[in-house]
Amino acid sequence: MSSLRRTKIVATLGPATDRPGEIERIIKAGVDVVRINMSHGSVEDHLKRAEFIRETATKLNREVAILVDLQGPKIRVARFTSGVVELTEGDKFALDNNVDPLNGNHEEVGLTYKNLPYDVKPGNLLLLDDGRIVMKVDQVVGERVECTVTVGGKLSNNKGINLLGGGLSASALTEKDKEDIVTAAKIDADYLALSFPRSAADVEYCRSLAQQAGLTCGIVSKIERAEAVADDETLDGIILASDVVMIARGDLGVEVGDAQLPAIQKKIIKRARQLNRVTITATQMMETMIENAIPTRAEVFDVANAVMDGTDAVMLSGETATGKFPHLVVDAMARICHEAEKNRSTRHSQHRIDEYFSAVDETIAMATMYAANHFNVKCIAALTESGNTPLLMSRISSGMPIFALTPHKSTRRKVCMYRGVYPSIVDYTGLTDDEVQQNVLKQLKTFGIVAEGDLVILTRGEQRGNMGGTNRLEIVKVP
Structure with missing residues (x-):
């Protein structure tokens, strides 16, 4: 049981994972969720990768969820005639809608984001x-924004633009995103990530588009705009409208300033857990492993700190999409997570200890974890339809493994994102309650999780097949 890693790993697919055998290697190394980045590649590429992931996971007897990540608005400069220009402090430089998008120079460049002149003001x-x-x-x-360079350097084609403090009016969902949602439905994605949401309304609109496309999945809100964290009401609204929030530290760090990022990361993770939502910590977690076979000590600390903050998942981007060592970086991240989880702070919690609960399944879930943390049980087995009780x-922070036992493949893939939850198949067709219990205990013994005489907490509903029907908690002895 001690070998089970609780924090989940999200790995981005790309040319590096297309190499023969690499998908199998990263799954064996510990990937729980794969990310398909819709900013790159064709529809055919995405469909092919998704199909291969599902086939390989089945072959390895693993559940691996698929997260489709929408591109969002392209707030970028256009292109330069020479591909790159050198800017120095004090230079005058213009961003202009009327400049040929292919022929920028050291004095001006075109824009892919046409509203920029209307979103900014002097200063x-x-x-x-x-x-x-x-x-x-x-x-x-x-339509020309005239500027003075205050920090110079090389600027090349299609680089992103951020406004310090936020305030760009670009819609979170573009026409391309709407087309990509249809592709996500063809993939039958388990999660859909929305880029640059500014409010709960953006998230709700994304969910409605997914439903119209026939896609029922978890919505991931990428927190990367200053507006999203400007006040507690806005942040809470986005969290509650989402199933998962991703702390996308790249654009967010640019808009709010790097020094504020650590506190914001901790705040988002803490608040999401309080509101019963899932978190992913992302961006440059092990960036140097794109080129190197081992991480820096700073990267080790970064991953470990996110784990100790309570994040559900940590994400790899270029490290697996384009890096030299995809399976090695997954293996390194898994080891760091596992060691960080031994810290006492990751195993004890005061979550909602002084609050009333609003639903029966939530009451059962909280009672289960209180019992698990204060009684000598080996694991928790939750019979579930939707995955909500797990x-x-x-x-709640705990060292106790939670097995989500369900007949539904979509639910098994969904819980791959939940910290400390492990999917497992169960078929209770035509079985009595006692027979279901015995089958569950037998399965746990097969996993090597329990032995004869061990105690297990079992939760289930009286009416099997009903969503949200968990209303029973039992402590049972393994025969």
């Missing part, structure tokens, strides 16, 4: 290429 600071280049807006003349259980 604003624009951060380009993840903040590597900084420009102060001097004036806006028609989700509620997983909001």
Whole structure:
């Protein structure tokens, strides 16, 4: 039981994982969820990768969820004639809708985001290429934003633009995103990630589009705009409208400033757990492993701190999509997570200890975890239809493995994102309650989790097949 890692690993697919045998290697190394980034690749690429993931996971007798990540608005400069220009402090530089999008130079460049001249005003600071280049807006003349470079460097084609403090009006969902939601429905994605939401309304709109496309999945809100964390009411609204929130530290760090990121990360994780939602910590977690076979000590600490903060999952981007060692980085991340989980703070919780509960299944979940943390049981077995009861259980810090036993494949894949929850198949067709109990205990023995005489907490509903029907908690002895 001690070998079970609780924190889940999300790995991005790309050219590196297309190499022969690499998908099998990263799954064996510990990947729980794969991310398909809709910013790159064709529809055919995405469908092919998704199909291969499902086939390989089945072959390895593993459940692996698929997260489709929408691109969102492209707030970028256009292209330069020479591909790159060198800017120095004090240079005058313009961002202009009327410049040929292929022929920018060291004085001006076109825009892919046409609303920029209407979103900024003199004195604003624009951060380009993840903040590597900084420009102060001097004036806006028609569709031309005239600036002075305050931090120089090389600026190349299609680099991103952020406004310090946020405030760009770009819609969270583009026409491309709407087309990609249809592709996600063809994939039968388990999660759909929304880029740059500013409010709960953005999340609800994304969910409605997914439902119209025939896709029933978890919605992941990527927290990457300053507006999303500007006040507690807005942040809570986004969290509650979502199934999962991703702390996307790249754009978020540029908009709010790097120094504020650690506190914001901790706040989001804590608040999401309080509101019974799932969190992913993302961006540059093990960036140097794109080129190197081992992580830096700083990266080790970063991953470990996210685990000790209580994140459900940690995410790899370029490390697995384009890096040299996809399976090695997954293996390294798994080891770091496992060691961090031995820290006492990751196994004890005061979650909702002084609150009343609003539903029967939540009451059962909280009672289960209190018993698990204060009684000598080996594990928790939750018979579940939707996966909601294991989700509620997983909001409480514990060292106790939670097995989500369900006949539904979609539910088994969904719980792959939940910290400390492990999917398992159960078929209770035509069985009595006693027969179901004996089958569950036999399955746990097969896993090597329990032995004769051990105690197990079993939760289930009286009416099998009903969503949200968990109303029974039993402590049973393994025969």
